[in-house]
Amino acid sequence: MASHIVETLLVLSVIIFLQLQTTKGEEEGDTPIGRFQQYLRFKTAHPNPNYTAPVSFLVHQAQSIGLTTRTLEYVKGKPVLVVTWLGSKPQLPSILLNSHLDSVPAEADKWIHPPFSAHRTLDGGGLIYARGAQDDKCIGVQYLESIRNLKSTGFLPIRTLHISYVPDEEIGGFDGMAKFAASSDFRDLNVGFALDEGQANPGDEFRVFFADRTPWELVITARGVPGHGAKLYDNGAMENLMKSVELISRFRETQFDFVKAGKAANSEVISVNPVYLKAGTPSNTGFVMNMQPSEAEAGYDLRLPPMDDPHLIKKRIAEEWAPSIRNMTYTIKEKGKLRDHLGRPIMTATNGSNPWWSVFKQAVEATGGKLAKPEILASTTDARYIRTLGIPLLGFSPMINTPILLHDHNEFLKDTVFLKGIQVYESVISALSSFEGVSAQMI
Known part of the structure; x- marks a missing residue:
């Protein structure tokens, strides 16, 4: 009797195994x-x-x-x-x-x-x-x-x-x-x-989707006189960079307002998002807190819809966000185009x-x-x-x-x-x- 049960269990095990293998094969x-x-x-x-x-x-x-x-x-x-x-x-x-x-x-x-x-x-x-x-x-x-x-x-x-x-x-x-x-x-x-x-x-x-936004990588660098943390400098590196951060934040808010008001989709406005800030004089425990740095940097991810004029945003960057008169420089890495070979916005009707x-x-x-x-x-x-x-x-x-x-x-x-x-x-x-x-x- 016991051997019969064992034999039955073995047969069932083989059947189940074959079924699993068949299912696996189909999958x-x-x-x-x-x-x-x-x-x-x-x-x-x-x-x-x-x-x-x-x-x-x-x-x-x-x-x-x-x-x-x-x-x-x-x-x-x-x-x-x-x-x-x-x-x-x-x-x-x-x-x-x-x-x-x-x-x-x-x-x-x-x-x-x-x-x-x-x-x-x-x-x-x-x-x-x-x-x-x-x-x-x-x-x-x-x-x-x-x-x-x-x-x-x-x-x-x-x-x-x-x-x-x-x-x-x-x-x-x-x-x-x-x-x-x-x-x-x-x-x-x-x-x-x-x-x-x-x-x-x-x-x-x-x-x-009939178009993509075009990504730009913007890096802004501010420079100024280094010195003691207690001294008030005019046009210091951090001061100049924070002015730019504030201006860019205001622009971002105006774009976002269109989205929140339902006047534009998120993809129809220029998005400007900060991705890193780099400044300070490093020390063994972090940063030298009583020293103002001579250089500060911020990186932004920009996304431009095809209908926007790239020349206008470049003008804004050069004149407002990173003007040379505030000891600032910038680089833009354009990771794509906004216009096709005939000068038209890159989008499909x-x-x-x-x-x-x-x-x-x-x-x-x-x-x-x-x-x-x-x-x-x-x-x-x-x-x-x-x-x-x-x-x-x-x-x-x-x-x-x-x-x-x-x-x-x-x-x-x-x-x-x-x-x-x-x-x-x-x-x-x-x-x-x-x-x-x-x-x-x-x-």
Whole structure:
């Protein structure tokens, strides 16, 4: 009797083991969710992102559904992967879908599940926890999954479709999209319209972005006569710097007032935020308290909307915030442009003047979705390098009823939201690649 029970238990154990292995196999690569989890598990976080493994994975996935691939490298160890679905009329300008391979770091001890485990909570609503789940490995997989589904129905695009996977977006994209967009390889793609990443929305409308703000790094340095802490100096380094800090704070308040009054979105004003102050004479116990320093420095992060005039803000910096008559100097590192190659603000029209807009909008609505009012992205993406070329581009990640968790602890995406996004991209890709209304780049 005992041996029979043991034998039964062994059989049950084997059955359970096989079931677990089957479930694991489906999760690991046999379903859209499983492929998403696999991609999330590649540790592409800075400062040492692993690009080789995810690129190999994406190449395999693309080739498995009959797409061609090409890996380019403008900086050693930083690949740009281009996946192509050839259209029936390749002479027409192509469609480009972009996403980035890298992600920001994750503090594992602050997460409820390991940030690169892609843990899926089956008892908690199907939440997939991983760094990059929202920003933006979701769309990188959704592009391929939507094409997989379209190909299974026999759909053939008229326009050629390209998918680009680029490195280093999270640190500025200078060795990734910036070099790719400036290359002959990119020109040869003949891109007429592009999509790049957007953001989640806690509400029930899909957010769409027509421009990014441009980041500037401003460093202001004040100099003055050093001396005893008890003496009153005119135009001392700290005194001059604090005058600038006060003036900048007032400007920040005026910009913020527009936001608080509902007259402008956060992304439609110039944000000026202090990020560091550096001054004082160091000592073994901290700073020499009875000595006024001869130099003081402050660093600011500026974000400028495309409609603002960069010359006016530079004039304000030179004449008000860091005037030379107060023994002040400054440096500005412009991490992007505000005007395209024809001198126009870098943004994409979201009205009747842009025929791509109505095609995109109708494709989203065909899935039962609704677009929110088009926005300027408060931060910065690789989209700016493409828009600078005069190519219309919209930022779009189909995530609704989802908290905004990019760069946050416990970043997650609900499995049903991910799957709905595939359906949305099927509609968008089929509509855009079938549109014949534009025969040349809209520049």
